[in-house]
Structures are given as C-alpha cells and as structure tokens.
Amino acid sequence: MQLALFIIFGALAVAGALNLLLQRHPINSALSLVVVMMSLAVLYWSLGAEFLAAAQVIVYSGAIMVLFVFVIMLLNAGEEEHTTGSRAAYIVGFPGAAAIFCILSFVFLSERKALGLTNLGGQLNSGLSNIAEISTVLFTRLLLPFEVTSVLILVAILGAVVLARKEQ
Template sequence: MHLILFIVFAGLCLTGAINLLLQTHPINSALSLIVVMTSLAVLYLLLGAEFLAAAQVIVYAGAIMVLFTFVVMLLNAGREERTLGSRVARILGFPAVTAILAVMATVILRSEDLGVAGLRDRITTTQDLSAVLFTKLLLPFEVTSVLILIAILGSVALARQGDGKTRVNIGRTAGK
C-alpha cells in the first residue's frame, strides 16, 4: 500500500515538476506547481507528518499558489519565448546541475544506516509538534510573526501605486 501510494504520488510530483519546465505559459506552470505541492503533502502524510501535510495544502497549495496565480492574472503575463537560457547557464549551469545531482545521488545511495518507512510507523501528531514549538522554540516562533508582519508591510509598500513619475512612465509605454 505504502509502495503504491509512494509510486503514484512521487510520479505525480515528478510529472508536475517536469511539466512546470516544459510549459511556456506561466499559468500552466503555476497549476502544475500546485500538483507538485499537493502530492508532496500526501508524501508528508506517508512519512507521518500530519500537521505538515495539512500546512502544506493550506499554506503552499492554498495561500502561496493563489498569490502566484493572482499575480499571473493581474499582470496578464503572456507566453515566454522558449530558450535554453543564457550562455552562462548553458556553459556553467547544466554541468553544475548534473554534478549536483550525481553527488547527491551517490551520497544518498551510499549511506547505509537509512531506515524504512511503512504505514504502521508512529505518526507525529500536532500535539507532539506544538509541545516542542511552544516550549523550547517559543522565541523563534514569535520572531516569525514579526517577520510576517514586516513582509506584509514591505509588500504593501512595494506594490502600492508609486509617485506620479512611474504613472507617466506607464502611460508612455502603453502609448507605444
């Protein structure tokens, strides 16, 4: 059962990620990223992280990706031209990616003391998680809320309609 679920959702995950790369329209990429995140939530559940599975669906697939699709629709982003990246990306990037993947795969495959995962494993409940989060790590948790507050203020300040100069600029580009 675990094997079947893993194969199905890992396959969905990889298909979504590859589809993200192949699609030329940003909205299609955003929708395939939602598929990736939802199937990752199922994989978290298989690994016994129930709170994170819920948070993944709510925060990532819900909040963040809605923000992404909203911005794609707001900016009316068109198709991108299909290229293979810049010259630097071709010369340095692709060999570097291959090397990173090779190194990571070698390290992972050679490590011997890794365990197994099954459906009968212990599940980390939300209670276990919050017991640590609200006793040992209370200060980082509260600092995170300050971080979120700063992010809200910063995004409002950045995305607000600017001064008159930018508006004239937009008018000029639209008139071209």
C-alpha cells in the first residue's frame, strides 16, 4: 500500500516538476506546481504527518498558488523569450543541477541501510494523534516562536502593501 502510494505520487511529483521546467508559459508552470504540491501532501500523509498534509493543501496549493495564478493573470505574463543570457544558463544550469542530484542521491543511497524503513501506522497507532502532539509542542515549548510568526506575517502584510502601493 505504502509502496504503491509512493510510486504513484512520487512519479506524479517528478512529472509535475519536470513539466514546470519544460513549459514556456507561466500559467502552465503554476498548474504543474499545484500537481507537485498535492502529491507531496499525499506523501506527507503516508509518512504519518496528517496535519502537514492538510496544511500543505490549504496553505500551499490553496493560498500561495492562488496568489501565483492571480499575479500571472494580473500582469498578463506571456511566454518567455530566449535571450543570450538564458543560453549561458542552459550550459551551466543542467550540469550543476545534475551534479547536486548525483551527490545527494549517492549519499542517501549509500546510507540506505542506516536510514531504515518507513512503517505506515506504526507511529500513528501509538497513543496520541499527530495533531495533538504537534499542538502540545507548539503551544507549550514553542509558544514564543509561534507568536513571533504572527508578528512576521503582520510585517509581511505591511511590507507588501507599502511595496505594491502606487506612487502619488
């Protein structure tokens, strides 16, 4: 069950990411990013993080991606054109990204035995649910950082309003 979920939604996430890379129009890239985020939500759930799966759908694919689509439509962004700068980025970008991927996956796969296996439900069935655990930590030990994030969001709202305001 978990292997099937991982294969289906992992493949869907990789396909969405590659589609983001290959599409020329920003709206197509935005919609394939929604596919990546939804399949990542399923993977979070399969790792026993059901609160984060819900938050991923609500915050990322609900709020942030709607903002992306809204701005693309507002600015009427068209297809991107090729320039000389982008050809240099092609020459450097693909080998660089491939090198990062090779190093990371070499490390992960060589430590495969030490990292162990996932077991769906093993963590969930033991007493407390995931949301209760998260909220206990968040509202007792990490109460101050949690409150500071609200100040951060307030500052971000003010900054967005000031930056996007029309000059008089």
